[in-house]
Amino acid sequence: MEDIRICPTHGFYRGESCKCGYKGELILDKERVEKLGRLVSGILRHFPDKFRLEMDEDGWVDFDALARVVSRKYRWANQWLIKAMIYSDEKKRYELKDNRIRARYGHSVRVKLSDYPPAEEDVLYYGTGEEEAHRLLEIGIKPVNQAYVHLSTTIEKSEEVARLRTDDPIILEIDAKAAMENGIRIIKANDYIALAEEIPPKYIKRVIRL
Structure with a gap:
């Protein structure tokens, strides 16, 4: 796990230096990145009902509602920090669109993911x-x-x-x-x-x- 920093040119990134070589301001240290990631991943992949979050058949939940749940668990967390985690994630675990958020993969809850494109690989x-x-x-x-x-x-x-x-x-x-x-x-x-x-x-x- 790596720290999340911000570059004025390229935005959020993980590690000591941005791809351009700039060492940006620290946004989240690696300990908090891990805590935040575990919570968001758990909610979106495994137990949305535990936090009374409504998930549709394609895995989407309301981003504002998720952020409220996260901030109750970790008072230091907010929407901006959740977005920092999402946008800096090179594995593209999450998707944020139209004020909705979902995990792209790894679900144990049943989801149809009907809006995913078919694989193009042979x-x-x-x-x-x-x-x-x-x-x-x-x-x-x-x-x-x-x-x-x-x-x-x-x-x-x-x-x-x-x-x-x-x-x-x-x-x-x-x-x-x-x-x-x-x-x-x-x-x-x-x-x-x-x-x-x-x-x-x-x-x-x-x-x-x-």
Whole structure:
């Protein structure tokens, strides 16, 4: 986790220096970034009802209402700091539009995400470990503790995900084009992540050992 600072030219960023080399004013230290991120992520992905926030089928909640909940939990937090967290997030976890906010991916609550575009990649990737890979080749890829299977748009990103769980990652190559042609909905969450309700085993076309 990194501090959030602000550059007068490029806006909010994370780390010591902006991409232009300017060392901006500190907005949030990394401890508060982590606290704020955990709370906002938890609300938007897992437990909006706990805070009596209404979420529509596409995952949107009212931004003002979310900000009020956050400020009650952390008195130092406000709308501006929430926006700083959102706009500086290189992983593009959140989306803010028309005074509504949502998590782009990672939901455990059921959401349809009907306004997401279909994935345009012909091939997608899923990073896992050796033992799980054998099981997935038999039963397919299904979500665990999440509403959707998270697929990566590049081998490199799938390896990053896999290495969070294992030192010896296995990458499964998914024939996304064939899956979508046969009616499986695969949607694009951001530049690096696509979502599917499940991937049957017949669409796992190749096992890549790194």
